[in-house]
Structure formats: structure tokens, C-alpha cells
Amino acid sequence: MKRINIEKYRLSDDILINFGFQFEDNILVFKRNILNDVFRMEIKLISTDFEIEVYDLDFNEVYSLFSVDSANGEIVTAIREEVKDVLEKILCLESVIYEDVLHYVEDQYNSTIVKPFKTNPDIKALVTPKGKWYALFLDVEYNKLQKDSLVDSKVKIINLKHISSKISAITDNRNIFPAYHMNKNHWISVVLDNNIDTEYVKELIEISYNLVNNK
Numbered sequence: 001m002k003r004i005n006i007e008k009y010r011l012s013d014d015i016l017i018n019f020g021f022q023f024e025d026n027i028l029v030f031k032r033n034i035l036n037d038v039f040r041m042e043i044k045l046i047s048t049d050f051e052i053e054v055y056d057l058d059f060n061e062v063y064s065l066f067s068v069d070s071a072n073g074e075i076v077t078a079i080r081e082e083v084k085d086v087l088e089k090i091l092c093l094e095s096v097i098y099e100d101v102l103h104y105v106e107d108q109y110n111s112t113i114v115k116p117f118k119t120n121p122d123i124k125a126l127v128t129p130k131g132k133w134y135a136l137f138l139d140v141e142y143n144k145l146q147k148d149s150l151v152d153s154k155v156k157i158i159n160l161k162h163i164s165s166k167i168s169a170i171t172d173n174r175n176i177f178p179a180y181h182m183n184k185n186h187w188i189s190v191v192l193d194n195n196i197d198t199e200y201v202k203e204l205i206e207i208s209y210n211l212v213n214n215k
Helices: 013-019 074-090 098-109 164-170 198-213
Strands: 002-005 022-024 027-034 039-046 049-056 112-114 124-127 133-141 154-161 176-178 187-191
Touching (some): 013 074, 027 074, 039 074, 049 074, 098 198
Antiparallel strands (some): 002 049, 022 027, 133 154
16 A cells, blocks of 8 residues: 655545545545556545555455555556556646746746756746846656655746745645755745646746846
């Protein structure tokens, strides 16, 4: 069995039920057959944790290799991929506002976009008229931000400068984190997915732009 804490994900019962969870003995449970109905994955909501188990339907017993981190092979790898895909959908990690935010920044601040790293041209930095970075768009594995997450797929983030004394207050370790690969005393990382309000992201961008541009 694998267990992950989901307290910071703000998942209501209604959200989980709409996804496909059902109550069994007052516990929300999600079940899905995988790998051509040879296995079944089950996710139970226990307090603030997801308990994840996989069953071998041919033998009607727990498929223990799923929970052994060192186990490898074609079957267990395929199972983990399917479980991870379901977790990503439940936790809403697919970016839906990235393009909107990028276009907003370009239009609102008439910013120049630069690609500061030749080895990673997908990273985009937006600079003020003084040539200083105030926003950095990049992809990063989610579990490098949320350390206890099983989800290792990449999410789109924006790094922004913020008022140092207020960083701890706005950090929620779900969408807003201490900055990834930047000075954590002055910068934050914001995950751009549908768990965060676009208008709030715009407010954070404005703060970053003003902090950098007025120096």
C-alpha cells in the first residue's frame, strides 16, 4: 500500500464523488480496473490521506510489488504509470491557465521574452524595460515542489518576486511554494493549474513587476 497526504489539495467530497469515488462503509473509495482488467487499483480516502492499493484479479489478492519502490519490470512499471495518471487527474495538475497568463503578461507589460538558458530553451524569462527578470516560466516535476507527492510529472510554474516578509503567509505548498532554484527569501514558485485563481496570479505578477522595476 502507498499513502499520500492530500490535506493541502483542498479536495471536497463532492469533487471526489464527481470524479468517481463512492462511499463504502462511510469511506470514499475509487476503483478502476487496469491493464486489460487484469489488475484493479483502489484509492481510499482515510482522514487526510489517500491509501492506494493494487489487486491482482487473477489471484484475487494484493499485488505487493506495486508498493515495493525497488521493484521494476514491465508490469509493475505499467501499473505505476496508470496509477500516476489517475492521481494527476484527481489532483488537477494539468495546466489550464498557462497560456492565458503568458499572454496576459506579454500584453499588460509589453514585456520582452528571453530564453536565458541555451541548454533549456523552453524556459522563458520576462524582463522589465530595465532588462531585469520579473517572471520566469518553466516546467518542473511536481514532487520537487511538494516533497510528499507521488506525482512526478511536470507542471508549469511561474517564478515571481514577492515581498520577503509576506512569503511565508502566502505559501500553501499546493500552488504556491518557496522558489524553485531561486532565492527563497525573495521569490516564490506558483503552479499554474486550475486550483489557483487567474486573477490572483495576475496580482502576484503585478507585485513582482513593481518590486523589480522600481529598484
